[in-house]
Amino acid sequence: MEFFRIKRDIPFMRHALVFNAISIVTFLAAVFFLATRGLHLSIEFTGGTVIEVNYAQAADLPKVRTALDKLGFGDVQVQNFGTPRDVLIRLPLQADIKQAEVVARVFGALCSAEGGAVSTQQFVSDKGEAISKAACNAAAGETVHLQRSEFVGPQVGSELARDGAYALAATIIGIMIYLAFRFEWKFSIAAIVANMHDVIIILGFFAFFQWEFSLSVLAAVLAVLGYSVNESVVIFDRIREAFRRYRKLTPHEVIDHAITSTMSRTIITHGSTQMMVLSMLIFGGATLHYFALALTVGILFGIYSSVFVAAAIAMWLGVKREDLVSASTKDIDRNDPNAGAAV
Secondary structure, three states: OOOOOOOOOOOHHHHHHHHHHHHHHHHHHHHHHHHHOOOEEOHHHHOEEEEEEEEOOOOOHHHHHHHHHOOOOOOOEEEEEOEEEEEEEEEEOOOOOOHHHHHHHHHHHHHHHOOOEEEEEEEEOOOOOEEEEEEEEEOOEOOEEEEEEEEEOHHHHHHHHHHHHHHHHHHHHHHHHHHHHHOOHHHHHHHHHHHHHHHHHHHHHHHHHOOEEOHHHHHHHHHHHHHHHHHHHHHHHHHHHHHHHOOOOOHHHHHHHHHHHOHHHHHHHHHHHHHHHHHHHHHOHHHHHHHHHHHHHHHHHHHHHHHHHHHHHHHHOOOOHHHHOOOOHHHOOOOOOOOOOOO
16 A cells, blocks of 8 residues: 555665765664663662552652652652652662562652551451551641552562563574574674664664663664664565566665565554554553554664664675576576576
8 A cells, every 4th residue: 555656766776885974883783882871770670569549639749759759769760650640669689678668668658648547447358468558647638548558679680670671682593593594694684783783773762761671661772673684674675576676776776676576665654653642652651652652662773773783784784686596407408508697
C-alpha cells in the first residue's frame, strides 16, 4: 500500500560518508557514556523497596519528597501512576533496616506531613486470619492509605540483571544467525552492525540522561532489535530485486532506488507505530514512560541506521549484482554462441 510514490530516486548514498561519520561519533559517545556513567538500574535489578500509597486528594509530590528526604534513605524516587492520587515510591536497599521498619517509617512520615497520626487497625480476613494494618488518621479522615509494599532482595535483583543480560545476548545471537542464513555475507554484516548500533545508541541515551533502566526498558530494547531487523530486511530485499530488474544501474543507483521505493511504506509503518508510542508516552503515566521513551529513540534511530548504516555498509563492502545473481550451469545451452556472456 502506498500513499504516494516518489518518481525520482533520492541520492542517499551520495551523502553516506557524512552520515557514517555522524554514526561513528554518536556510537563512540554512547560507548563513552556507558563506560563512564553507566546505567541507572531500577530496584528490580539493584534490590530495594517499592511502596504504593493512595491519597484522598491529588498528591503533592514535592511535599512527599521533602518528607521522605528527612528519613535519610538515599535516592528515593517518587512519581504518580494511574491517577494523580496514586503515588509510587521506590527506595534503595537498606542493608541495616528490615523492610517492615522501612515501610512503617515511610508511611509515618507521609502521614505526619498530612497532619495525621498512624494507628494500627485489626480485622479478620475472609479466611479467618487476624490481620493488622496501619492507617493514617487525621481531622479530615484517612488522608493517606497504604496500598501495598514490595521488597526485592539483592540476590533477586542480581538474578534479574543476569537473566536480562542473557535474554538480550540470546536475542542478538538469534538475529545474527537468522541474518547469516537469510542474506549474503555482505548484507548480513551490514544488518548486524546496524542492529548493534541501535542497541548501543539506546543504552547511551539512558546512560547520558541517567534515565531509569528497568525490565520494561529491557523489553523495549528487545522490541527495537526486531523492529530494526525488519526494516533492514525490507530494504535489502528491495535491493536484491532492483539488482535483478535494473541491469544498467550502478550499485549506488540500485541502493538509492531501493531505499526510495520503500519510503512510502517506511513513513506509513513508522508513523503509525510512533503515534501509538507517543500515546503511551503522553497518557501511559510513569509506568510506561521510559518504555515508550526507549521505543521512540529506537524507532528514530532504526530508520536512520537501516538507510545510512546498513545500506551504506553494504555499499562500502562492495555489494554488486554478481553477489546476488549467479548463473546456473543447467540453464546454459552449450550450443548457444552467446552462452556464458555477462550482461
